[in-house]
Amino acid sequence: MKKVLFVAAPQSHIMNFHLPFLKYFHDKNYEVFVATKLDREKYKKEMQRDTWVKWNDIDFSRSPFSSKSLKAYKQLKELMKEHQFDLIHVHTPMGGFLGRLAAKNTKQKVVLYTAHGFHFFQGASKVNWALYYNAEKLAAKWTDGLITMNEEDYSNALKLMKNRDNVFKVNGVGVDLSKSCAEQYNDVRAELGIGKDDFVISVVAEFIPRKNHIQIIDAIDLVKKRNPNYKIKVLMAGDGDLIPQIKDIISTKELKDDILLLGFRKDVISVLKASDALALTSKQEGLPKNVMEAMACKLPIITTDVRGNRDLVDNMKNGIVVPLYDVEATANAIEKLYNNDKLRKEFSKCSYEKVQNYSIDNVLIEMDKIYTKFLEV
Structure with missing residues (x-):
């Protein structure tokens, strides 16, 4: 059976934005894996309902300077060593960077990244541009497809990716x-x-x-x-x-x-x-x-x-x-x-x-x- 993995730092991101896309792959008979920082108490009901999702608890931190980042990377790498995924779709800055790095070092097949809002943007500090732009520029080398949601991010994404045909703009995560x-x-x-x-x-x-x-x-x-x-x-x-x-x-x-x-x-x-x-x-x-x-x-x-x-x-x-x-x-x-x-x-x-x-x-x-x-x- 084919396998897909979604990666996002907080579980709230998965629950609020990605459930329809998990179901999309489930309906196509994929094994659906999620790697995130689980909040089992808050989302107990939803996790019991969607038993076909294979939840993996990753010790993510929102801060790029947290000591937990190395542990989260190792956890992602172990998960990807255990499974060869047909597609990995990563989200959020930390989930996106560490997920792509782990995918590169475990030779995964296809890696997509959705930028829900780059941390470098018009009016952002020089520190943000220096840190996040250069991090995204590096991670773009490990990315097969880069997906954006607004005009400014789309314009910046075109500068990051070598193959501009693999840069996309979609109308957000969708509203029901x-x-x-x-x-x-x-x-x-x-x-x-x-x-x-x-x-x-x-x-x-x-x-x-x-x-x-x-x-x-x-x-x-x-x-x-x-x-x-x-x-x-x-x-x-x-x-x-x-x-x-x-x-x-x-x-x-x-x-x-x-x-x-x-x-x-x-x-x-x-x-x-x-x-x-x-x-x-x-x-x-x-x-x-x-x-x-x-x-x-x-x-x-x-x-x-x-x-x-x-x-x-x-x-x-x-x-x-x-x-x-x-x-x-x-x-x-x-x-x-x-x-x-x-x-x-x-x-x-x-x-x-x-x-x-x-x-x-x-x-x-x-x-x-x-x-x-x-x-x-």
């Missing part, structure tokens, strides 16, 4: 429109005691520095000071190390009644269905799935003008694009959507029309062409 558009969902407004007249903005993002929650918090603070009678609720869904710090900031600004921290939610679609808009003020993105899901739920978007975000949001067509760190512009965008029901409806319609190209069905067709190209060699 049938799920996003379903009528059945939890009534999050009732759960949280939010009124019908409240204007709800959802923020679905891990609490890490890159997601830049402070910009939306400061913008809400400004909006409330300028418009004390506005009925606005912000629902922040996600987990992460910065939650205690964010809680303190919200408390200091006296916004505890306005900004609600929901923690990790498996019913993100329900949160979006309860919302009037989505905000994402991140410093960088690949092609954010939460934005695509919000578009599928017919929401207008407020987002920062960075790679990935601007690929999905056309300013004043399906949302409002604001400069990174610009609190005033973000507050103005919130007020504009709050006060203009007609504009929100126009943005909603455009969001839903645009997201059709990013459906999981379309992305599976795109990936099928790529997989077929390399598996037929």
Whole structure:
């Protein structure tokens, strides 16, 4: 039986983005292997359900300087010595680099790498460019196909790969429109005691520095000071190390009644269905799935003008694009959507029309062409 291996540093990456692609190979009668840092407690139910996936616990760390990296590399190498894979598809910076290095040193057949957002990008520090660009340039020599998700990364990838025909751009990881558009969902407004007249903005993002929650918090603070009678609720869904710090900031600004921290939610679609808009003020993105899901739920978007975000949001067509760190512009965008029901409806319609190209069905067709190209060699 043919074998395929997916590699990503955190298991959340596999669970959030890659399950449809694992099933794609399972349906083609491949043995499906995954190498990742397992979180058995968090994903116990899903792992018990998909018993055909062969899970392998790898001691990954997000930091390229961690001492765990050598151990993770050795674990990957042992797995690849034990199995000759017909295709290895690697993801995330550490999973991508160590996975390709192990594949090179065990003489594996085909290695694909999907860049979900290079760590070198327009506006990134010189350190990022020096470290990550050179690491990707080296790893490109061990890569048969390099897959990107936005225009900026695609342009940079063409400079990395010797064979430009093996550089691809796909429409993200795909969003399940049938799920996003379903009528059945939890009534999050009732759960949280939010009124019908409240204007709800959802923020679905891990609490890490890159997601830049402070910009939306400061913008809400400004909006409330300028418009004390506005009925606005912000629902922040996600987990992460910065939650205690964010809680303190919200408390200091006296916004505890306005900004609600929901923690990790498996019913993100329900949160979006309860919302009037989505905000994402991140410093960088690949092609954010939460934005695509919000578009599928017919929401207008407020987002920062960075790679990935601007690929999905056309300013004043399906949302409002604001400069990174610009609190005033973000507050103005919130007020504009709050006060203009007609504009929100126009943005909603455009969001839903645009997201059709990013459906999981379309992305599976795109990936099928790529997989077929390399598996037929």
